[in-house]
Amino acid sequence: MTKVTVVADHVERRRCRGLRFASSWWVRVWMVIGLLILGVALIGPYISPYSATELAGTSYAPPSEQFWLGTDALGRDVLSRVLWGGRTIIGLALASTLLAYLCGGAIGLVAAYRGGLADSVSMRFMDVLLTFPALLFLLLLAYGLGPGPGTIVAGVAVVQVPGIARLVRSAALEVSVRGYVEAAVARGEKTHAILVREIVPNIASTVAADAGARFTGSFLAIASLNFLGLGLQPPASDWATMIAENRSFVSIQPWAVASPAILAAAFTIAVNIAGDAYARGLGRSSDPRP
Amino acid sequence: MLTFVGRRILVGIGLVFVASLLVFAATNLLPGDAASAVLGRNASPEALAALRAELELERPLHEQYLDWVTDLAQGDLGRSLTNKQPVTALIGYRVVNTLALAVTAALLLLPLSLVLGTWAGIRAGRRADQAISGLTLAFIALPEFVIASILVLVLSVGLDLLPPLSLVRPGENPFSHPTVLVLPVLTLVLVGVAWMVRYVRAGVASAVTSEYVEMARLNGLPEWRVVLRHVLPNALAPSVQAFALTLLWLLGGVVIVETMFAYPGIGAGLVQAIASRDLPTIQSTAMLIAAVYVGITIAADVLVVLLIPKVRTTK
Numbered sequence: 001m002t003k004v005t006v007v008a009d010h011v012e013r014r015r016c017r018g019l020r021f022a023s024s025w026w027v028r029v030w031m032v033i034g035l036l037i038l039g040v041a042l043i044g045p046y047i048s049p050y051s052a053t054e055l056a057g058t059s060y061a062p063p064s065e066q067f068w069l070g071t072d073a074l075g076r077d078v079l080s081r082v083l084w085g086g087r088t089i090i091g092l093a094l095a096s097t098l099l100a101y102l103c104g105g106a107i108g109l110v111a112a113y114r115g116g117l118a119d120s121v122s123m124r125f126m127d128v129l130l131t132f133p134a135l136l137f138l139l140l141l142a143y144g145l146g147p148g149p150g151t152i153v154a155g156v157a158v159v160q161v162p163g164i165a166r167l168v169r170s171a172a173l174e175v176s177v178r179g180y181v182e183a184a185v186a187r188g189e190k191t192h193a194i195l196v197r198e199i200v201p202n203i204a205s206t207v208a209a210d211a212g213a214r215f216t217g218s219f220l221a222i223a224s225l226n227f228l229g230l231g232l233q234p235p236a237s238d239w240a241t242m243i244a245e246n247r248s249f250v251s252i253q254p255w256a257v258a259s260p261a262i263l264a265a266a267f268t269i270a271v272n273i274a275g276d277a278y279a280r281g282l283g284r285s286s287d288p289r290p
Numbered sequence: 291m292l293t294f295v296g297r298r299i300l301v302g303i304g305l306v307f308v309a310s311l312l313v314f315a316a317t318n319l320l321p322g323d324a325a326s327a328v329l330g331r332n333a334s335p336e337a338l339a340a341l342r343a344e345l346e347l348e349r350p351l352h353e354q355y356l357d358w359v360t361d362l363a364q365g366d367l368g369r370s371l372t373n374k375q376p377v378t379a380l381i382g383y384r385v386v387n388t389l390a391l392a393v394t395a396a397l398l399l400l401p402l403s404l405v406l407g408t409w410a411g412i413r414a415g416r417r418a419d420q421a422i423s424g425l426t427l428a429f430i431a432l433p434e435f436v437i438a439s440i441l442v443l444v445l446s447v448g449l450d451l452l453p454p455l456s457l458v459r460p461g462e463n464p465f466s467h468p469t470v471l472v473l474p475v476l477t478l479v480l481v482g483v484a485w486m487v488r489y490v491r492a493g494v495a496s497a498v499t500s501e502y503v504e505m506a507r508l509n510g511l512p513e514w515r516v517v518l519r520h521v522l523p524n525a526l527a528p529s530v531q532a533f534a535l536t537l538l539w540l541l542g543g544v545v546i547v548e549t550m551f552a553y554p555g556i557g558a559g560l561v562q563a564i565a566s567r568d569l570p571t572i573q574s575t576a577m578l579i580a581a582v583y584v585g586i587t588i589a590a591d592v593l594v595v596l597l598i599p600k601v602r603t604t605k
Contacts, residue, residue, distance in 0.1 A: 131305050132312060133583045135542035136576055140316035143564045143572060216431050223433045224546055228561050243439050247550065250439070250454060251447050261439040265432050272431035273424075 027277045034270025037263055041086025050077040052084035052237035060252050069255040072246055078256045081237040085260055088149075089226065089238040090267070093219040096153040100160035100214070105207070107161065108168025109195055112176060123169070126162035134159040138221060142230035152231050156221045160214055164207070171203035178202075209282050212275015216268045223264065239264045295592050302588040309580035310362070313573055314355050329567075341371075345569070362577060368570035377574045381556055383460050385578070388548070388555035390464045392540050394471065395478035400533060402479070403486035407532075410487065411494025411525070412517055422487060429484035434546040438477040445473065456551040464553075474547045478540060486536045493528030497521045527598045534590030541579055541586075 050056045054076060061071040069078035107126070111119040141155040175181065176199060184194045225231035226240035234241060239260035246256035325333075325341040361368065367377035410422040429437070446454035456470035464471060497503060498521055506520045507513075545557030552558065556575055563571040 128305070128308055131584060131587060132309060133538070133541055133579060135545055136579050136583075137312075139545075139560065139564055140313065140572075140576060143567070144316045220431075220433050224435070224542075227433070227435045227546065228549055230561070230564060240433070240435070243435060247439065247442070248455075250442055254443055254447050257439050258443055261436045261443075265436050265440070268431040268433070269428045272427055276427055 024277075027273055030270045030273040033266055034274060037086070037267040037270070038090065040083065040263070041090050041267075044083030044086060048077075048080040048083040050080040052076070052081050053235045054080070056080075060249070063255060069259055070253055072253060072256045073249055078253070078259065081242055081256075082239070082259045082263065085237040085239045085242055086263065086267075088232060088236065089219070089222060089240060089264075092149060092152055092232075093156075093215060093222050096156040096222070097160065097211075097215045097218045099153060099157040100164055100218070101207075101211075103157060104161040104164025105168050105200075108165040109172055109199065111165065112169045112172035113191065113195060113199070119169075122165070126165050129158070129162045134221065135224065138225055139228070139230060142225065147225075147230050147233055149232065152222055152225060155225075156218050159221060160218060164214070167210075168203065168207055171206045172199050175199050175202045205282060209279040210275070212271050212278065215275070216272050219268055219271075291595070294595060298588050298591050302584050305584045305587075306577075306581050309584065310359055310577060311355075313576045313580065314358065317569060317573055318351065318354070358573070362574070367574040370571050371568045372566050372571075377570050380571060381559060381575060381578070384554055384556045384559045387458060387464050387553065388544055388557060391471065391474055391478070391548070391553065391555060392537075392544055395475050395482060395540060396537060398475065399479045399482040399486060399536065403483045403490055403532075403536075404529065406483065407487040407490025407529075408494050408517070408522065408525070410491040412498055412521065414491075414495040414498065419491070423491065426484040426487045429480055430488070432481070434477055434481055434543050435550050437480055438473065438547060438550045441473055441476060454551075456553040458554055460554065470551075470553070474551045474553055477547050477550075478543050481543060482536050482540060485539055486532045489532030489535065490525065490529050493525035493532070494521060497524040500524070527594050530590055530594050530597065534586055537586050538583060541583055 045052075055074055056077045057067055057071045057075045059071065059073055059075045061067050061075070063070045067077050067079065069082065072078055072081070107122050111122045137159060138155045141151055145151045181194060181198050184198050189197075222231060223240040226238055227244045229241075229244060232238050232241060234245065242260040243257050246253060250257045325338050325345060329337055329341060365378070367381075369376055370380055373380075406422055410419040413419045442454045445452050452469055452472050454473075456474055458464050458467070458470060502524075503516060503520050506516045511519075544555060545561060547553070548555040548558035549561050556578065560572065560575040560579070562568075563575065
């Protein structure tokens with residue numbers, strides 16, 4: 001039974017290489033939108049008319065030639081804050097997702113390949129981590145360590161690790177009984193060489209199937225922390241902090257809430273849709289299993 | 291059966307115990323002691339010493355932990371550091387407010403997501419399914435506060451229909467002004483439905499393609515009967531688990547939504563307590579949330595076994 005699905009996977013993977021998974025037009029439209037927003041976030045700070053923290057005008061100036069989206073409560077240019085506000089939040093989400101894949105991948109590989117005590121201890125520990133509410137964990141961490149980029153990246157990575165470790169473990173277990181792995185063992189290759197050269201390349205696509213959803217998960221967690229004031233600290237600008245600091249003045253200056261909300265929303269939707277299309281191309285669900 | 295329930299409850303108690311260790315560790319073991327964490331870096335030595343004495347920080351950690359846990363188990367949550375009131379009085383009315391919000395949202399999203407999820411599942415791959423799946427995919431990608439902001443922009447600022455903030459005085463019944471509940475509940479329902487529909491749809495879609503459903507169709511049963519008698523009962527287990535997962539998500543969602551709308555529930559209370567570094571309130575609220583979380587997980591496990599005989603044989 002497993003053998004049959006495995007063969008199908010290999011065929012699927014070859015067919016879906018490159019960008020060919022973007023088969024339907026609306027997936028392509030959303031990917032373009034996502035890339036545009038990513039571009040805005042990356043080059044925004046270089047093209048913004050003012051700095052994010054500069055008190056450029058009077059409070060609550062309406063949109064004008066000088067301030068395209070108006071100014072906020074402190075007289076800072078909303079457009080500039082939006083242009084500055086994507087880079088850190090996207091960067092931190094990327095960093096914590098990568099960190100989670102590194103740690104979760106290592107734990108999953110060791111658990112699968114060593115088996116025995118290492119396997120059961122690490123997997124029980126992952127189970128316990130999963131039974132603790134993620135947001136509560138992040139809030140307590142922000143209290144204990146103090147808010148800051150390091151806390152955010154480490155905390156969000158810890159929240160993501162158990163799911164990834166389980167996925168990697170089960171994928172590696174499936175692969176480790178294949179002929180080419182047994183051949184490598186018979187050739188007398190070292191364990192790390194087998195892991196890196198035989199197992200990792202063959203579980204990569206399985207593990208990457210829900211990467212899009214995991215990235216949005218990190219993004220949402222970081223945005224939530226920032227929104228609650230327990231992540232990145234003002235006066236630095238990011239989209240979530242902007243919404244939090246402007247929400248009381250939303251009736252006076254709606255653009256200060258609307259513009260970061262629209263950009264963050266469109267970006268996460270684009271990532272989720274692209275990730276889902278990629279996972280479908282592999283014949284899998286993009287919903288991360290706990 | 292009873293041994294299974296008993297075992298799950300024991301596991302639950304164990305998990306709450308682990309949660310208490312985690313909460314205690316997060317608030318006591320990290321750099322600096324609890325007193326300097328509460329008072330900040332610029333505190334005077336006298337103030338630090340006084341607070342250390344009040345919190346009994348000079349004693350060994352395991353004694354502090356045991357004291358804290360026994361007090362907690364006896365319902366003594368300590369006194370708030372910001373206004374010296376008992377924590378029970380401070381979070382009591384907040385628990386009621388959060389319950390009002392969460393229960394209303396849960397009651398609305400359960401039938402809605404069952405209907406939408408089943409509909410998408412039995413029409414898997416067709417236009418209705420594509421529309422529902424696409425929309426839910428978009429909604430689960432959105433942070434709760436972004437949805438809340440968009441709702442505020444449209445319904446409060448644009449159309450002036452609802453208040454943008456949900457202010458309720460302490461002790462007041464939140465249902466006495468139903469309009470303040472609309473936007474927070476709507477936000478929670480939109481995201482919660484999106485999550486749950488995806489799980490229900492997956493359960494229904496896999497039941498629809500099963501052999502027993504094909505058999506029922508080949509026997510000439512009308513389609514509504516196939517769905518009601520053969521598909522839905524088999525999608526029940528995933529649906530119960532989906533509802534439990536949605537409730538667990540709701541516990542985090544209320545923190546964001548309450549903060550967004552300045553609604554006085556325990557989530558907003560926890561965020562405020564963290565900002566003002568009010569240690570006893572943080573610990574009590576965190577334990578309360580963790581205990582409810584574990585309780586929901588265990589209850590869902592037990593409910594699945596009670597409802598579905600098939601699962602029992604494998605346990």
